[in-house]
Amino acid sequence: MVLQQRKLGIREYVSISILMAGAKATEDTPTMLYKGVQNAAWMIPILAAGIFFIPFLLLNKTLLLYQNKDLFSVIVKLLGKYIGTCVCLLIFLISSIGISFDTRTYTNIVRTFYFPTTPTFVIYAILMAVCAYGAKKGIHHIGSVSYLIIFYFVIFFCIALMLSAQSSSIRAMFPILGPGPFKIIKDSVRGLSLFADFFLLTMIIPFIRSRKEVRKGTWISYLFITFQLSVAVLVYICLFDTSLGTIGYPFHTLIRFISLGSYLPNVEIIFFVIWILSAFIRFTVFLYINGMMFGHIFKIKDIEYLIPALAMIYLLIGSMPESSIEIAQSKLVVIAAVGPVFTIISVILWLAAVLRGEFKHAKNRNSM
Amino acid sequence: MMKKTILNMLLKKFNTEPHFNEKSNQKEIDLKGQDISRNYEDNLEIFKSIFSVPKNTDVKVREFTIRSLDRRAFLIFISTMVDIENIQETIIEKLIKSEQPSGRIQDITSYSMEKTATNIGEITELITGGITALFIEGYQECYLFETTKTRGRGIEKSENEVIVKGAKEAFNEKVIDNIALLRKKIKNENLIVESQVVSKRSRNDVFLIYQKDLANDEILENIKDKLAALDTDKILDLSILEQYLEERPRSLFPTILYTERPDRAASFIEEGHIILLMSNSPSCLVLPSTFWAMLHSPEDHYLRTPYGNFIRILRFMAIFIAAFSTSFYIAITNYHVGMIPPDLLMAIAGTRERVPFPSVIEIFMMEIAFELIREAGLRVPSPIGPTIGIVGALILGQAAVQANVISPIVIIVIALSGLSSFIISDTSLNFAIRISRFLFIFAAGTMGIYGATSLFIFGLFYLVSLESFGTPYFAPMTPHFISSKDLIIRHLPFTERFRPGYLKPKDIARQRKG
Numbered sequence: 001m002v003l004q005q006r007k008l009g010i011r012e013y014v015s016i017s018i019l020m021a022g023a024k025a026t027e028d029t030p031t032m033l034y035k036g037v038q039n040a041a042w043m044i045p046i047l048a049a050g051i052f053f054i055p056f057l058l059l060n061k062t063l064l065l066y067q068n069k070d071l072f073s074v075i076v077k078l079l080g081k082y083i084g085t086c087v088c089l090l091i092f093l094i095s096s097i098g099i100s101f102d103t104r105t106y107t108n109i110v111r112t113f114y115f116p117t118t119p120t121f122v123i124y125a126i127l128m129a130v131c132a133y134g135a136k137k138g139i140h141h142i143g144s145v146s147y148l149i150i151f152y153f154v155i156f157f158c159i160a161l162m163l164s165a166q167s168s169s170i171r172a173m174f175p176i177l178g179p180g181p182f183k184i185i186k187d188s189v190r191g192l193s194l195f196a197d198f199f200l201l202t203m204i205i206p207f208i209r210s211r212k213e214v215r216k217g218t219w220i221s222y223l224f225i226t227f228q229l230s231v232a233v234l235v236y237i238c239l240f241d242t243s244l245g246t247i248g249y250p251f252h253t254l255i256r257f258i259s260l261g262s263y264l265p266n267v268e269i270i271f272f273v274i275w276i277l278s279a280f281i282r283f284t285v286f287l288y289i290n291g292m293m294f295g296h297i298f299k300i301k302d303i304e305y306l307i308p309a310l311a312m313i314y315l316l317i318g319s320m321p322e323s324s325i326e327i328a329q330s331k332l333v334v335i336a337a338v339g340p341v342f343t344i345i346s347v348i349l350w351l352a353a354v355l356r357g358e359f360k361h362a363k364n365r366n367s368m
Numbered sequence: 369m370m371k372k373t374i375l376n377m378l379l380k381k382f383n384t385e386p387h388f389n390e391k392s393n394q395k396e397i398d399l400k401g402q403d404i405s406r407n408y409e410d411n412l413e414i415f416k417s418i419f420s421v422p423k424n425t426d427v428k429v430r431e432f433t434i435r436s437l438d439r440r441a442f443l444i445f446i447s448t449m450v451d452i453e454n455i456q457e458t459i460i461e462k463l464i465k466s467e468q469p470s471g472r473i474q475d476i477t478s479y480s481m482e483k484t485a486t487n488i489g490e491i492t493e494l495i496t497g498g499i500t501a502l503f504i505e506g507y508q509e510c511y512l513f514e515t516t517k518t519r520g521r522g523i524e525k526s527e528n529e530v531i532v533k534g535a536k537e538a539f540n541e542k543v544i545d546n547i548a549l550l551r552k553k554i555k556n557e558n559l560i561v562e563s564q565v566v567s568k569r570s571r572n573d574v575f576l577i578y579q580k581d582l583a584n585d586e587i588l589e590n591i592k593d594k595l596a597a598l599d600t601d602k603i604l605d606l607s608i609l610e611q612y613l614e615e616r617p618r619s620l621f622p623t624i625l626y627t628e629r630p631d632r633a634a635s636f637i638e639e640g641h642i643i644l645l646m647s648n649s650p651s652c653l654v655l656p657s658t659f660w661a662m663l664h665s666p667e668d669h670y671l672r673t674p675y676g677n678f679i680r681i682l683r684f685m686a687i688f689i690a691a692f693s694t695s696f697y698i699a700i701t702n703y704h705v706g707m708i709p710p711d712l713l714m715a716i717a718g719t720r721e722r723v724p725f726p727s728v729i730e731i732f733m734m735e736i737a738f739e740l741i742r743e744a745g746l747r748v749p750s751p752i753g754p755t756i757g758i759v760g761a762l763i764l765g766q767a768a769v770q771a772n773v774i775s776p777i778v779i780i781v782i783a784l785s786g787l788s789s790f791i792i793s794d795t796s797l798n799f800a801i802r803i804s805r806f807l808f809i810f811a812a813g814t815m816g817i818y819g820a821t822s823l824f825i826f827g828l829f830y831l832v833s834l835e836s837f838g839t840p841y842f843a844p845m846t847p848h849f850i851s852s853k854d855l856i857i858r859h860l861p862f863t864e865r866f867r868p869g870y871l872k873p874k875d876i877a878r879q880r881k882g
Contacts, residue, residue: 006840009848110818114704123818130822134829144832144846145825266706269699273821280825 007209010217012143015150016204017221018228019281021197022153025232026251026275027105028328029194032335034244036187039237040178041244045229047184048191048339049222055343056198058350060218063202064211065353065362071202072296075345078352085297087345092293094338095200096314099286101331103127104318106279108327113252114272124315127283132311134284135291136304139207142288146281149274156274157228160251161235163258168238192339194229198222199342203289248324251275287311400489408440408505415444415503418492430460434504436468436476441504449498451517454479459500459513473502473511484509493571518542518647523549526629529793534670535631543575543647549630550577554637558582564595566609570602574609575645577633577652582640584872587837591642591655606649613653615835620803622796623836625657632666640873656837656871660845660855662797663687668858677857684856686791690801693785694731695812695820697778701727703816722772728813730774734782735806737764742786843870850876 008016033041063074072091076084107124115123134142178184198218208214236250239257247253255271291310295303321327353359399418404411412429419427431442441463445455458479466476474482485491486509495501498516523545526538539546547561558580563573574595578588594613603609610624611617627633628651633643636654644653654661663683668676700707701716708716723730741760765779785805792798804827811819834841844851849869853859867873 006847011848012846115816115818118815122815126815126818126822130826130829133826137829137833140847141829141832144840144842145828147846148828148832148842263709264707265709269704269707269817273817276818276821277825280822284829 006140008140008143008204008207009209010213012140012147013204013208013213013217014221014224015146016143016281016285017198017201017217018150018224019146019153019278020201020285021195021221021225022157022228023278023282024194024197024225025229026157026249026278027102027109028249028331029229030233030236030250031244031247032332033187033191033233034237036190037184038178038242038245039173040176040184042173042230042234042237043184044188044191045194045226045233047188048194049226051188052192052195052198052339052343053222055346055350056195056222059199059202059346060215062350062353062358063205064214065358067211068206070204070206070292070296071199072293075349078349078356078358088293088297090341091200091345092290092297094334094341095286095290095293097317097330097334098196098338099283099290100314100317101321101327101334102286103131103283103314104321104327105324105331106283107318108324109249109252110276112324113249113256113268121319124319127280128311128315130280131283131287132308134280135288135307135311138304139204139285139288142281142284146285149277149281152274153278156271157232160255160258160271161232163260164235164239164254167257168235169241170238172238172241173234190336190339192343193335194339195222195225196338196342198225199346200286200289203292287314290314400487400492402488403486404488404491404503404508404510406506406508408442408503411503411510412442414488415492415501418488419444419495432460432464434463434476436466437504439505441502443500443502444495445500445515446495446498449496449518450500450515454517455500455513455515459502463502473504477513479513479515482514483512485512486510496571528795529627529629529632529665531665531667531670534666535629537630538628539630539633539645539650539652541648541650543573543645543649546630546645546652547575547577550634550637550643553630553634554579559637564592566595566598567600567603570604572603573647577637577643577645579637579640582638582867582873582875583642584640584874587656587871588642590837591644603646604648606644606646606651606653609644609646610653613655615837619834621659621800621831621834621841622662622794623657623834623841625654625661625794626651626796627654628652629666635666635669636661639867640871656839658836658839658843658870659831659841662794663792664854665793669861673858673860680856680858683791686788687801690785690789690792691805692808692820693788694735694781694805695808696817697781698728698731698809699812699817699820702813716775716777719775719777723775724772725774727778728809730778731782731809734768734774734778735785735809738782738786739802839870844868 030041033044037044062078063069063071066074066077069077072088075087078084079087103124107120107127110123110127111118111120134145198221201218205214208217232251236244236254239254240247240250244250252268252272255268255275256266258267259265260267287307287310291303291307294306294310295301300306321330396418399414404414412431415421416429421427421429426446426448427444428447429442429444431440433439434441443455443460459477462477468476485494491501491510491512494512498518500513500515502511502513504511520541523537523540525536529538537549539549551559556579560576560578560580562576564576565571566574576588576591576595591613598612600612603612607626610626614623616623625636630652633652633654636657637643641657642655644655664680665683668680670676671679705713720727725733741764744760765783768774769776769779789798789802789805792801808820808823811823813819815822831841832846840847843849845855850866851868851870852864852866854864858864865878867876867878869876
């Protein structure tokens with residue numbers, strides 16, 4: 001029986017985006033934010049969301065003009081074959097470097113906190129192998145798995161944050177503006193990279209059932225992520241206060257810190273399971289999107305054969321830095337670049353669409 | 369793609385099929401294609417040779433003269449497949465004694481079901497199915513009486529899917545009884561019982577049962593095509609057919625539901641599923657089926673809603689405990705000792721002090737011992753089987769602890785996971801969970817909780833990609849389809865208004881109020 005192409009529903013789409021972007025709150029991003037603006041760090045996600053909102057809205061508007069076209073097809077269509085391909089290549093390179101360093105960061109977390117004697121490479125290889133297997137299965141199956149675990153992720157994340165409330169102090173929030181409004185705004189621009197994942201997620205738009213679901217799902221997850229990041233950073237600030245700047249991975253310190261009553265002093269493993277599940281999903285989606293990009297740029301149709309090779313390359317790139325400090329430094333560079341680049345591309349795309357009169361065409365098409 | 373074809377070519381080269389000197393039966397095949405003749409002697413000769421008559425003791429040929437027609441005739445039937453008394457009374461006696469002048473066989477015999485045929489092959493096939501054939505001198509066609517009467521046990525209680533509340537009867541080996549059991553539950557003219565022959569030599573019938581106005585035509589066609597495409601000599605049992613039909617026969621997880629309860633089958637038919645029955649198989653196959661169908665038990669619905677949900681949650685927990693408790697124990701004690709409260713840790717360490725093995729070996733030994741006891745208990749040929757199993761487990765456990773081979777905590781963990789595995793009533797899913805338990809133990813033994821979690825997410829990716837006749841394994845949860853939301857929790861019976869959307873039934877909403 002020839003099955004009709006199954007499409008992603010809104011549930012799966014929202015789960016994917018929440019798991020993908022929400023993982024940011026559980027790694028070293030909060031620390032980076034704190035280093036910039038101290039106790040006003042929790043505002044950065046909200047402000048960055050506000051700033052990114054306009055280009056992202058424009059991008060979505062542009063993309064939704066075309067039915068069943070992903071980001072790259074639209075870029076090539078709007079910017080022409082040569083410039084378009086160059087832009088695509090740029091995005092692909094940025095996200096490739098992003099995934100390499102991110103996976104390495106996660107591997108480091110697993111190693112430092114839970115498996116200090118296991119070689120990094122083993123942990124890293126398992127991570128990439130599982131992600132490659134998942135990505136090979138295709139976006140529909142990734143969506144299904146994310147939907148199966150999203151509730152546990154959200155619930156356990158909330159429980160972890162709530163459990164930490166007993167020993168945190170709300171006073172750490174003050175002075176509320178931290179280093180001053182100007183610095184906050186400046187850092188918010190850098191914080192745009194928090195939403196880079198949403199930019200990449202526009203690659204999977206053609207797999208989603210309807211445009212309405214894309215629009216609705218995108219904004220639901222956008223709001224949720226903004227809220228989640230902001231609350232998570234706030235909780236970290238209240239718990240760790242000024243020492244947050246020196247803690248590498250606040251989420252993992254937090255789950256080590258909390259306890260369930262006096263009888264179960266260490267419950268981090270339960271949270272670790274949920275966290276690593278979400279990490280697997282995050283990188284599976286990431287890998288799949290990168291595979292799609294690569295396939296698109298080099299005109300390869302069967303991307304499932306590409307994915308293991310890409311995973312291997314990312315594994316090798318990610319293994320290059322010797323220590324976690326090196327990664328943190330290189331990540332800073334990537335982060336500083338990602339936000340502005342993606343924002344500019346979004347705006348350029350919209351401008352190109354306006355100049356070429358695509359919006360008018362769409363209107364005419366609809367009225368016809 | 370390319371790689372695969374090259375590999376296949378190579379494999380073919382090295383793996384040639386052996387050649388046999390087979391005897392050709394072209395003559396018989398040709399013979400079966402012909403029609404019977406008017407000549408009495410010819411017919412007698414042909415059928416005696418086809419059924420190897422004096423040699424084949426239970427094939428009976430009865431020759432006599434029909435009085436009213438004054439013609440010679442013979443009956444041929446297989447005595448072990450027919451109702452002999454009935455034949456004697458309603459066919460032979462009537463034919464010999466009757467003086468009806470009309471001469472129409474229908475008027476002479478009083479046997480109710482009767483038809484005619486001319487093709488030798490067709491007649492042979494019917495005779496092997498227990499039908500009696502009457503050949504009359506000078507007649508171009510042969511009369512067939514449906515005298516089939518097969519022997520078997522009666523309808524008994526369901527033994528493998530035990531429930532407390534609700535119908536107890538189970539399918540048996542007689543397919544007629546099984547169909548009757550279903551008809552009795554669904555009194556609707558739209559219930560279709562279609563039959564299809566699936567194997568060439570043994571000519572096993574498969575019965576497809578579905579509701580004409582519910583079942584999706586595409587799925588139905590797909591199943592029929594698959595049945596028609598089976599190229600095999602024999603499929604003796606439904607459980608073997610199951611393996612022929614599955615998309616991934618090597619997969620650890622089942623994709624077709626096998627049940628022996630007619631009430632369960634009826635409820636699936638009512639949802640728009642398609643049921644397969646076969647003679648000689650005391651069970652049915654439900655197509656397509658999902659993970660949830662395997663997990664649920666009919667009792668969930670027979671009990672009142674809170675109780676039904678209670679046992680369902682218990683079963684859900686049991687799956688997790690059966691699959692993960694041992695691997696969790698290994699991961700915790702080997703890699704994440706900090707998680708155990710200090711007092712308990714001391715206690716565990718104390719009991720393990722004299723045990724010379726690492727805990728992975730301990731767990732493996734005990735798990736295998738448990739599986740052995742379980743299998744042994746199943747095969748012991750008497751009702752004392754379970755007793756032996758329990759005694760064996762107790763003595764084995766007790767003695768092993770005293771001999772310092774294993775620590776008592778391991779017994780607790782193994783007993784818990786073993787007990788939980790009994791709660792999963794579906795045989796196939798039960799095996800799947802029990803086997804994956806060993807994989808998880810291995811993963812946790814090598815990489816702690818990280819290994820087990822990696823295997824878990826790997827398994828999830830695998831499971832969501834499984835399909836049963838186009839239905840995703842976790843439908844309707846994900847991908848989402850409209851349904852009565854009867855998944856982890858069931859709702860009140862009258863709020864379950866929709867048939868599962870993944871079946872694309874012709875009528876999705878059940879009867880509603882007003």
